[in-house]
Amino acid sequence: MPDATTEAQAQALPAERAERPTQGEKPLVRLEDVKVHFPIRRGLFARGVVKAVDGVSLQLARGETVALVGESGSGKTTLGRASLRLIEPTAGRVLFDGRDITHVPEAxxxxxxxxxxAVFQDPYSSLNGTMTIEQIVEEPLIIHGVGTREERRARVLEALEAVRLRPPEEFLKKFPHQLSGGQRQRAAIARALVLDPEYVVADEPVSMVDASSRAEILLVLKERQEAAGTAILYITHDIATARHFAHRVGVMYLGHLVELGPSERVIENPLHPYTQALIAAVPEPDPTNRLRERPVIPGEPPSPAHTPKGCPFHPRCPKAMKGTCDVEGRTPQLKEHEPGHWVACYLY
Ligand SMILES: Nc1ncnc2c1ncn2[C@@H]1O[C@H](COP(=O)(O)OP(=O)(O)O)[C@@H](O)[C@H]1O
Ligand SMILES: [Mg+2]
Incomplete structure (x- = not known):
């Protein structure tokens, strides 16, 4: 396999990279300085770029849940899609289980x-409405040539049971439109889990389902993560659920990872002024009712097509220092402030 690096090659990185935020010896998912830039086209010509993700390094260990938080447009979905190679990065590397998949062709x-x-946000558009739940959940097994008909049926029933679509036999012949939003999202999760994946990207999996289903959906994912040792990248704009659901939290702002650390530390001791503002904007500690509300941070909403010079947050930052945070060509890099807790800010 010419384009797959070995584990040894993946470990033999320059010292500067080895000092980037790590968790465990052999990460399952390893993003190294990943950039995803989209050309902005008006008419025939490209007019600049949107720096959706602009140099993010992040690793997930087996069995680890990392939450990615940040306002809409900060690059969370793009990073998640790059980690799944649904998007080919503009620069940097994506490694899975030690193998470089950055530019490997789909075939x-x-x-x-x-x-x-992947589990996506919208359970209304992510399931094929002409297929039954059985066909939807069985399809990945067929695509990957797993099991006999009988074995596949057993695995589909098991997956439906795991996401609490009970009794599972009753859901087999149903169509998506016969299910509630919460049930559909659980069917989408059953489809994602039926192959026993080691890595799942759950992109705002509860933001489009009714409040009463949210806790159960997160619980189903968490149970699965604990039972099967699945690594989960949980993308959310809601920092309150991140604490209960994830081992670590990463905070994104305009394509940059500005803070990363153990969930309790990031939430109890937020270091970056942006993280502090995100937490201050959480209205009440009642996550089940607040997920639809976006945090409100004062200042101009950011645009990744016009990234500020210097620290991307400095135009909105109450603690910005003139001559430090606004210097062209200087972006603060992540530094380890306390064990495992990293922040990209000149205050530290
Ligand atoms: N395919 C695309 N083409 C052009 N711009 C895109 C594309 N996908 C995302 N973007 C832009 O990249 C930025 C980050 O988007 P996204 O990753 O969806 O952020 P988030 O998930 O944090 O809301 C946004 O400004 C978005 O408009
Ligand atoms: Mg998104």
Whole structure:
């Protein structure tokens, strides 16, 4: 396999990279200085770029849940999609289980497709409405040639049971439109989990379902993560659920990871002024009712097409220092402030 690096190669990185935020010896998912830039086209010509993700390094250990938080447009979805190679990064590297998949063509990613899955935000558009729940959940098994008909049926029932679509036999012949939003999202999760993936990206999995279903959906994912040792990248704009759901929290702002650390530390001792503002904007500690509300941070809403010079947050930052935070060509880099807790801010 010419384009797959070995574990040894993946470990033999320059010292400067080895000092980037790490968790465990052999990460399952490893993003190294990943950039995703989209050209802005008006008419025939490209007019600049949107720096959706602009140099993010992040690793997930087996069995680890990392929450990515940040306002809409900060690059969370793009980073999640790059980690699944649904988008090919502009620069940097994506490694899975030690193998470099950054530029591997889709035709040679089947092994990876079997081991990594996605749950998207919208359960209304993510399920094929002409297929039954059984067909929807069975399809990945067929695509990957798993099991006999009988074995597949057993695995589908098991997956439906795991997401609490009970009794599972009753859901097999139903169509998506016969399910509630919460049930559909659980069917989407059953489809994602039926292959026993090692890595799941859950992109705002509860933001479009009714409040009463949210806790159960997160619980189903958490149970699965604990039982099967799945690594989960949980993308959310809601920092309150991140604490209960994730081992670590990463905070994104305009394509940059500005803070990363153990969930309790990031929430109890937020270091970056942006994280502090996000937490201050959480209205009441009642996550089940507040998920639809976006945090409100004062100042101009950011645009990744016009990234400020210097620290991307400085135009909105109450603690910005003139001559430090606004210097062109200088972006603060992540530094380890306390064990495992990293922040990219000149205050530290
Ligand atoms: N395919 C695309 N083409 C152009 N711009 C895009 C594309 N996908 C995302 N973007 C832009 O990249 C930025 C980050 O988007 P996204 O990753 O969806 O952020 P988030 O998930 O944090 O809301 C946004 O400004 C968005 O408009
Ligand atoms: Mg998104």
């Amino acid at each position: 040679r990613l089947k092994w990876f497709r079997r081991r990594a899955q």
